[in-house]
Each structure stands twice: as structure tokens, then as C-alpha cells.
Amino acid sequence: MNSITEQLLSVVSDWDGSYKGAYNIREDGGCAGRQSSENIKIEPKSDNPGIVIKISSKAQNETVYIPACVTKAGVNDLVYNDFIVEDGADVIIVAGCGVHSEGEEEARHNGIHRFFIGKNAKVLYKEKHIGTGNGKGAKRIDPVTDVEMDENSYMEMDTVQIGGVTSTSRLTTAKLGKDAKLVIRERLMTEGDEKAKSDFKVDMNGDGSSVDLVSRSVARGNSYQEFISTINGNCRCTGHSECDAILSENGRVNAVPGLFAGNIDASLIHEAAIGKIAGEQITKLCTLGLTEEEAERKIIDGFLK
Amino acid sequence: MLQLKDIRWSTETGESILNGVDLTVPDGKLTVITGPNGGGKTSLAKVIAGLYKPEGGQIIADGKDITDWSITERSRHGLAYAFQQPVRFKGLTVRDLLSISAGKELTSAEVCHLLATVGLCGRDYIDREADASLSGGESKRIEIATVLARKDAKILVFDEPEAGIDLWSFTSLIEAFENIKKDSDRSLLIISHQERIMNIADYIAVVAEGKVSKMGTREEIFPSLMDKTAATRCSLRTNEGGAL
Numbered sequence: 386m387n388s389i390t391e392q393l394l395s396v397v398s399d400w401d402g403s404y405k406g407a408y409n410i411r412e413d414g415g416c417a418g419r420q421s422s423e424n425i426k427i428e429p430k431s432d433n434p435g436i437v438i439k440i441s442s443k444a445q446n447e448t449v450y451i452p453a454c455v456t457k458a459g460v461n462d463l464v465y466n467d468f469i470v471e472d473g474a475d476v477i478i479v480a481g482c483g484v485h486s487e488g489e490e491e492a493r494h495n496g497i498h499r500f501f502i503g504k505n506a507k508v509l510y511k512e513k514h515i516g517t518g519n520g521k522g523a524k525r526i527d528p529v530t531d532v533e534m535d536e537n538s539y540m541e542m543d544t545v546q547i548g549g550v551t552s553t554s555r556l557t558t559a560k561l562g563k564d565a566k567l568v569i570r571e572r573l574m575t576e577g578d579e580k581a582k583s584d585f586k587v588d589m590n591g592d593g594s595s596v597d598l599v600s601r602s603v604a605r606g607n608s609y610q611e612f613i614s615t616i617n618g619n620c621r622c623t624g625h626s627e628c629d630a631i632l633s634e635n636g637r638v639n640a641v642p643g644l645f646a647g648n649i650d651a652s653l654i655h656e657a658a659i660g661k662i663a664g665e666q667i668t669k670l671c672t673l674g675l676t677e678e679e680a681e682r683k684i685i686d687g688f689l690k
Numbered sequence: 691m692l693q694l695k696d697i698r699w700s701t702e703t704g705e706s707i708l709n710g711v712d713l714t715v716p717d718g719k720l721t722v723i724t725g726p727n728g729g730g731k732t733s734l735a736k737v738i739a740g741l742y743k744p745e746g747g748q749i750i751a752d753g754k755d756i757t758d759w760s761i762t763e764r765s766r767h768g769l770a771y772a773f774q775q776p777v778r779f780k781g782l783t784v785r786d787l788l789s790i791s792a793g794k795e796l797t798s799a800e801v802c803h804l805l806a807t808v809g810l811c812g813r814d815y816i817d818r819e820a821d822a823s824l825s826g827g828e829s830k831r832i833e834i835a836t837v838l839a840r841k842d843a844k845i846l847v848f849d850e851p852e853a854g855i856d857l858w859s860f861t862s863l864i865e866a867f868e869n870i871k872k873d874s875d876r877s878l879l880i881i882s883h884q885e886r887i888m889n890i891a892d893y894i895a896v897v898a899e900g901k902v903s904k905m906g907t908r909e910e911i912f913p914s915l916m917d918k919t920a921a922t923r924c925s926l927r928t929n930e931g932g933a934l
Contacts, residue, residue: 688781
């Protein structure tokens with residue numbers, strides 16, 4: 386792999402020169418390294434570009450790394466990855482993405498991930514996105530994530546956009562079976578003229594299922610963000626979504642939360658708060674010795690932590 | 691030492707709140723400012739901390755004229771201020787806040803020690819966000835802890851630290867104030883209506899109608915305040931029509 390990939394990997398997917406266990410590194414649309422482990426098998430797809438990751442029930446607290454990097458302008462990478470998590474497996478999936486460009490043309494990664502999570506399985510999905518380089522061409526990351534969760538399974542999605550991504554459109558859909566639990570934590574920072582759209586659609590179809598979706602974002606410069614969430618409670622279930630956004634300079638945020646209760650025992654909550662940093666927060670931190678700039682940075686860093 | 695000379699301040703609408711406050715807060719002593727509601731006590735604390743800019747007068751802290759200094763400059767000069775109404779932060783944990791205050795990354799043991807001083811069990815709070823999920827009393831105690839964490843501060847200002855604090859936590863807070871007094875030459879300035887805080891004061895200043903109406907040692911001022919309180923209670927009961 387090239388040095389830009391190595392740099393991006395260190396930021397988005399804990400790369401320190403090697404990975405332990407199973408991994409697949411995607412670089413500019415090709416494979417830059419792949420390894421299966423005893424309990425996690427990675428194989429190429431036959432119908433589309435991409436891989437199938439089979440995680441056996443024997444995998445317990447194991448980690449698999451599936452990062453993707455685009456390192457130059459003019460690359461438009463589209464990949465289809467399927468994650469098949471067997472009943473009772475317990476796995477951490479690290480799937481960061483970095484896009485680097487020094488050219489005029491657009492550089493884009495579009496990852497379509499499907500998750501099939503078996504009964505009693507547990508998945509922690511970590512995803513960091515970053516754009517780097519001084520190229521004028523747009524740096525785009527447009528992930529699509531589809532999740533199907535079987536009985537009593539658990540999935541936590543921890544997604545972060547650190548910065549530098551010109552445009553992103555993130556579409557996440559999930560279907561939850563009986564007693565399945567989905568936790569989503571999204572943190573997003575946009576600056577300059579960047580645009581970001583997050584669109585979540587969660588169907589709770591099994592009794593006792595639950596979703597807890599929290600999105601925190603900071604919109605600076607002239608950037609624009611859109612947050613859409615649709616939570617459908619079709620059974621006895623609980624759903625919570627929360628959208629908190631801090632505005633700075635000319636940043637703009639449009640939040641469109643949606644709740645649908647299709648059952649008398651569905652209990653759904655949405656919270657949303659958008660606004661600039663409260664003046665009293667800056668003042669308090671100044672009384673602790675920080676300058677206004679330092680205070681603002683601390684508040685934003687903490688908010689997105 | 692903190693000296694206030696002829697401090698004047700009005701609201702944006704022109705209402706005069708501080709009408710020439712003169713006050714000296716000596717090193718190593720605890721001075722309590724008390725007085726009727728609306729008399730200007732909190733405004734005075736905010737003027738000292740730099741939240742309000744006075745229209746006239748001078749603020750001298752440890753020999754430096756800090757009247758025109760920013761909040762940050764005052765803080766770095768050794769002035770610490772605990773808000774009457776604590777500020778909430780989404781995303782900053784109690785540990786973050788106390789570490790910022792201490793100017794270094796605090797260990798868990800250090801955070802727990804600070805929280806214990808204000809009557810909180812550290813393990814339950816250390817990694818909690820200092821946000822609206824905390825009760826008013828919990829936030830208030832963490833606010834006080836942010837000032838206690840300031841080991842570099844030479845002048846500590848607390849605005850009604852008793853508000854929202856339960857009896858048991860209040861006892862440990864009183865001990866904390868007494869220890870500061872005993873173990874250092876830092877100046878403590880506490881705005882309070884609480885008898886137990888006035889009981890440990892070295893000096894008491896009564897602020898009413900934007901001025902210091904009375905100032906002296908605790909022995910000089912405290913008995914007259916108690917007489918006044920008792921008289922007010924009697925007068926209220928008489929006005930209510932009750933026979934004494």
C-alpha cells in the first residue's frame with residue numbers, strides 16, 4: 386500500500402503498521418491486503434466488487450478491520466460488503482474510510498454495507514471518516530448501511546466524521562427483530578462549504594426491540610447539514626432519537642425527526658436542540674483560565690468526543 | 691488581598707445596582723457578604739470576576755489594578771469564582787471540567803477527593819457529563835468543586851454556595867472552607883445568607899441598596915444581624931394578626 390493509505394489508516398482504523406487478526410484493506414478500488422482468522426473468514430464477492438465477511442459463533446470479542454482509502458483524485462470507488470454474523474458471535478468491526486486528493490477531479494468512496502446479525506450476537510461497529518489533501522476536487526464519502534437484526538441481538542454503531550470531507554450522504558436502515566437492540570452514536574463536524582446528510586430509517590418489528598440514536602454535530606463556516614431520522618415502532622418497543630447541533634459562523638442545520646407508532650405499546654421519544662454555543666458556557670470556562678477561543682475548542686471537542 | 695474602591699454598576703436599562711461599593715477582603719481570612727435580596731451582592735461578585743464591567747471605581751487584586759482586565763486575565767491572576775447558577779455542558783464530563791479548572795489532567799483519585807469535599811461520591815460522577823441530567827444540587831456541588839480545584843487561586847469567590855445543597859453536604863462544605871482558611875493565606879469571599887457560614891466568617895459586610903452599609907468583624911456584625919432577623923420574624927407574625 387502507498388504511504389497516504391498508511392497515514393489515513395492510522396487516523397481512521399487504529400493502524401500501527403499491522404493488524405492483528407482478520408482484515409481487508411481497500412485502496413483506490415483494489416485490495417491492498419487481506420487476512421482471515423480462524424473465526425472470521427473474508428472472501429471476495431462474485432457478483433460485485435467487495436467482500437463477504439463471515440463471523441462464526443466461535444468469535445468472541447474478536448476484531449476485524451475493513452478500512453477503505455481513496456488516495457488520489459479521479460477515483461470513484463464503489464464497494465459492496467456483506468457482514469454475516471452468526472448466532473452468539475461477539476465482534477468489533479473497524480471500518481474507517483479516508484479520502485485524499487491533491488487534484489482537480491473528485492475523489493469518492495461509496496461503501497454499501499449489509500449486516501445480517503444472528504440471534505444473541507453482539508456487534509460493535511466503529512467507523513471514522515476523514516478527508517485530507519489540498520486538491521480542489523471534491524472529497525466524497527457516501528456510505529449506505531443496511532442492518533437486519535435477529536432475536537436478542539445487539540449492535541452499536543459508533544460513527545465519526547472528523548473533517549475534510551467535502552460532501553457526505555449517509556443512509557442507514559435497520560430492521561429489528563424480537564428483543565434486538567440498536568445503539569447509534571453519530572458525531573459529525575463540517576467546515577467551509579462542506580455538506581453532510583444523515584438519513585436513518587429504523588423499523589422495530591419484534592416485541593421488546595429498542596433503538597437509541599444520538600447524533601451530535603458541529604456546523605462551522607458556510608457548511609450545511611441535514612439530519613433525517615425515521616423511527617417506526619411497529620410492535621411493543623422503545624425508540625429514542627436525539628439530534629444536537631452546534632452552529633458556528635454561518636453554519637446551517639436542518640433536522641427532520643420522524644416517529645411513527647404503529648402499535649399501542651410503542652414508546653417513542655425525539656429530542657432536538659440546535660444553536661450556537663451558550664455564552665455562559667464560554668464565560669464559565671474563561672473563569673477557569675481559558676481564553677474564549679480555547680473555551681470554544683474545549684466545548685466542541687467535548688461535544689464531539 | 692482584594693480591594694474594591696467606589697465600585698459603580700448599572701444595568702443596560704440604566705437601573706443603578708452598585709452605588710459606590712468600598713470593601714477590603716484580607717488575605718487568609720473569610721469575608722461574608724450578606725444583605726437583603728436585590729441589594730447588589732451577586733452583581734458585585736460578577737463585577738469582581740469580570741462578568742460585568744463597572745462604570746466607575748477600581749478593583750485591586752494582590753496589588754494589581756484589574757478593573758479593565760478580562761475574565762481570563764483575572765482568572766490567571768488567581769481569581770476564582772463559583773457561579774450562583776451552575777452552567778451545564780453537554781459533552782464535558784465532571785472530570786473534564788475539574789481538570790480544566792486544575793490546569794492539568796486530574797487522576798481519578800484527585801477527582802474523587804475533590805468531589806468528596808462537596809459531598810459527592812466520585813465513582814458515580816467522575817465520567818458523567820456535567821449536563822442537565824444532573825440535579826440542581828449535584829450541579830451546584832460540582833460548580834463549587836471547580837473552584838476548590840483551583841490550587842493556584844489566591845482569591846476565591848463563592849456566590850451563595852449553600853443554595854440547593856443538602857444538610858450533610860453542607861457540613862463538609864463548611865469544613866472545606868475552614869480548611870482553606872486554616873491551611874493557606876488565600877482570601878475567601880462568600881456571598882451568603884446562611885447563619886452557619888456567617889458563624890465561621892472573620893469579617894461580615896452587609897450590602898444593601900448597592901452599598902456596603904455595615905462592615906466589621908463577625909463579633910461586631912453577627913449579633914446585630916440576628917437581632918434584626920428576630921425582629922423581622924416578630925413583625926411578620928404581628929402583621930399576620932397573630933398574638934405574640
